[in-house]
Amino acid sequence: MADHLLEVRNLSVRFHTTGGVVNAVNGISWHLDRGETLGILGESGSGKSVSAAAIMNLIDRPPGEITSGQILFDGQDLLQASEEERRRLNGKRISMIFQDPLSHLNPVYPVGWQIAETALAHGVAKAEAYARALDLIERVGIPDPKGAMRKYPHQFSGGQRQRLMIAMALVQKPDILIADEPTTALDVTVQADVLSLLEELQEETGMGLLLITHDLGVVAEACDRAVVMEGGRIVESGTPRGLYHNAQHPYTRKLLAAAPGRGEMREPESGRTPILQVRGLRKSYGGFEALKAVDFDLHAGETLAIVGESGSGKSTIARLILRLEEADAGSVKWKGEDVLTKSRRQMGGLRRQLQMVFQDPTQSLNPHMSVYDIISEAWVIHPDILPKAQWPTRVAELLEQVGLKPEHTQRYPHQFSGGQRQRIAIARALALEPDLIICDEAVSALDVSIQAQVIALLGELRDRLGIAFIFIAHDLPVVRDFADRVLVMQRGRVVEQGSVRQIFESPHEPYTQRLLAAGLDADPDVQAERRAARRQLARAIGQMADIVQ
């Protein structure tokens, strides 16, 4: 008789790459029981997803190789089972959902069929399979389930797609659901909804849930136990509360220390002059109004955060200010001059003062240019800034300023990690000595510990060089630590703005309150309180709906 529903024993997996052998996981062991939620917490490259891939037989061999270990499911070692036996388990007894539901759903088939296919693949009759699919679409809360069956993945929102993935995974009532970063690509409010849906479904079916995540908040919110992974090894395990209050391993402590939202809040200085005044800014795409008359000011040396869910218009503001796109109406005054009426040539001079750092440095840095070329290109375009003879010294200075080494100048972007690449992007922006840097989700794609470093770097630059920031983010704790003032956006409108303290401690608008309540805190106790508050809110809404009916 098996001790546990699923047990991974001493598993080691390595990959043969052109750069040599990479040991992805090294002798890891963990177990999962019925009705339990286990979190695997780790940053990118920690090997947190590898054991899940091994369980689902998703490791391609070659280049992958399982060098040791057992995966016991109901006492049977999966690694000794035949391909066909494992196929029969997949989707039927062990299911998996992934991070990015858009790319994990087949774009050319209706979702109803894709959900039914899980049953069809395991020999369920067609009519029965479709009936189950319809039931589940309804259960996961998709409106108009019958119509939804015939729709395609691109016709749903991100949160709905993840719900559809969950439906697809649960058709055969599996014993175990593996969720690999299920909420990472989703907005905070949607993230909370998806996590509570998973919890409800677990209560209904008694399945074991394996949650792979980089987010301490997800562990605090949803897990019974968690293991912490670093460099292919499990460094620590325990309950979320135990890990939070009594972390033993230095890496766990480092992760906890890096969790944003703990620092002192900043107070905006009063009496400063506005350098940027935005009035009545509007933009429509076709019939969709992305921005509906947005007004705000930015003062010299100030950091203004713009927060909101995806589609709220945050990034549109940045693109309009920099004239990467043209506004439909409104004015943007930079130091008293209207940016929107400038000619192309005048704009070129102005761009020098207004720089931007994008979300994904892998895409925003040209892979065929060396770091030296990337940074010095700014001076090629604006030759009056620096005589060519001084370029090498200045590039070295800038690299040191952002925490890289001067000898990195001849390297190419792919030779750096994600966090280092974002530092290069920042050095590139600094090369023009701007007065304003717009960061569009500049730290969202980074691991927590790297994120903390980049934020610290930006803070240092702000204090030392007096640069003003517009900081576009969906991650509220980061904003809390970094910004002076906050602009909350919803569906193209500013719903609330104020100092960081006012927004985080006494938000006036229900939308802001909801946004804050949906955020996940690394502290399991804080998270338990928020959960209770959220449920109360949901119950109140339910009662109101009853009364209305």
Place this chain on the structure above:
Amino acid sequence: MKSMLGKRALSSFVSLFVLIVLVFFLSRLTGDPAALYLPVDASEEMRHNFREIHGLNDPLMVQFGRYMADLARLDFGDSLRKARPALDVVLEAFIWTLWLALVTMALVAVAAIVVGSIAAFHVGRPFDRFASVLSLIGASAPDFWVAIVGIVIFAVNLGWLPTSGTGTVWHWILPIAVLFIRPFGLILQVVRGAMITALGSAYVKTARAKGVRNRPIIFVHTLRNAMLPVITVIGDQAAALLNGAVVVETIFGFPGVGKLMIDSILQRDFNVILASIMVTAIAIFIMNILIDIAYALLDPRIRA
């Protein structure tokens, strides 16, 4: 969808007009038909009369205006050589080419998709290597050489197939086989590449996690996604065949539109040149529309 077809039709109409203008004036550069059709010792008066009958004495612009006016009534003029309506001559030949192209492309598409998909699923293994070598040879073999070698082996030495002409099913085998090789090699490579990309995609991972068998993963999940680039290349290759497989048709004495075009250029049969170019251009236009429709059928994101 409808507005897209409308735009397509309009832009095709414009390019067709430009094509007519170009071909009309360029073909007149090939020389005077009278020099070709009359005996060498014909008098200048006879030549003048010949040109007068066929309207070749008028200034070029007048000839062009007349041609366009006739064309507006769907009158493509007569063939100089055959003294019959040029359009009839062209359509007779075009039917042959159309069948040749259809049968060849159907065979090519089926063979390339099946072999390419299987090769993609077994990347790096013997089947894939064999298919790659085969396709490389196919894509780079010159068709006139293959045609002649084919005739020497199968028609002359073995005597299994006729050397040229039409009449029986056997006459079709060599031309189709020769035309098959190059597009097969090319499309096989495209299928293989597109399938490798599609097999590495995230939705395949999902399908495997759902417990879907290998065969539906290849032929249901990935193939439809991989077909989009493949259809483009199939259309491209089919267009080349519709234009008339000049070399192959000439070698095998196949009475298709490619051979007709070459002959009519050599014979300065201007009306036939123009008519055959228009017919093939319209055929290619129709085929492009079919490809657009296929795209929309395959990918719901394009339909919206």
